[in-house]
Amino acid sequence: MISALTWDKTPIMTASMDDIDRKILAELQNDGTLSVDSLSERVNLSRNACWRRVKRMEDDGVIKGRVALVDAEMVGYGLSVFILVRTSAHDPEWLNKFRAAVARFPEIVGAYRMTGDLDYVLKARISDVRAYDRLYQRLIACVPLSDVSASFVMEEIKDTTAVPLDGR
Numbered sequence: 001m002i003s004a005l006t007w008d009k010t011p012i013m014t015a016s017m018d019d020i021d022r023k024i025l026a027e028l029q030n031d032g033t034l035s036v037d038s039l040s041e042r043v044n045l046s047r048n049a050c051w052r053r054v055k056r057m058e059d060d061g062v063i064k065g066r067v068a069l070v071d072a073e074m075v076g077y078g079l080s081v082f083i084l085v086r087t088s089a090h091d092p093e094w095l096n097k098f099r100a101a102v103a104r105f106p107e108i109v110g111a112y113r114m115t116g117d118l119d120y121v122l123k124a125r126i127s128d129v130r131a132y133d134r135l136y137q138r139l140i141a142c143v144p145l146s147d148v149s150a151s152f153v154m155e156e157i158k159d160t161t162a163v164p165l166d167g168r
Contacts, residue, residue, distance in 0.1 A: 017062075020045065022165040024053055025062070029162040032066035069161065072125045077107070080153035081132050083122040083139075088146045090119075101142035107135050 023043045027034060034042070040050035057063045072078060087094070102111045102122065110123035126132050132150060140148065 021053060021057065021062075024050065025057070026165050028054075028063065028066070029165075076127050077125040079126050079128060079132075080156065081124050081126060082151045082153070083108075083124060083136075084118050084149045084151065085120040085122065085145055086117075086147040087119050087144070089144060094143070098143045101139060104142070105135060105139065107131070 020043055024039065027039055027042050036047055036051045036054070039054070040047045043050060045053070054063065072080075087098075098120075099111075102108050105124075107124045107126055108122050109125050110121075112121045112123075113119070114121055124132070124135060126135060129152075132152075136148065136150070139145070
C-alpha cells in the first residue's frame, strides 16, 4: 500500500513499516521530547535497535522533525482564519510566485491546492481582524488573485498534528 502523496514527494511504502515502527511513531507524536532510553522502554526494544529505527524513519522522511507545539492563543495569535482563494492563472510561473508569497508570510500556517470550486485554501493564525486585513493586503500585492474570501473560526473543535497509525 502506498501512503498519501503530495506533488513533490516520493511515496513511502507503508508495508515496510511494522507494528514496532508504528508504536515508535505513536509515542513520538504524543511526546517528541522522549529520550531514546525512554522510547525504547515504551516500545520494548533495546536502545540501539530503537535508535536505528528512529534514524531510518528520519532518513526516509517519515519523521520530518520534532517540534514544540505552541498554544497560539497564549502568544497572541488566537484567531484562526481560512482564506479561500480562486485564481484565473494556473501556469507554472504564477504558481511559483504564489508559493513564494505564501512562504513569506509566517501567519500562513497551512496552504492547500484544492479540487472543486476553490483553487487554494490557506490557514492563517492572526491576532485579530485588522491583522487579517493587513495580511490580505500584503498577499494581493504579491500575486494576482481573482477572488479571495475568508472564514473565521468561531470554535476550534479539533486541531492535531498527529496522523493515524492504524497500519492501513
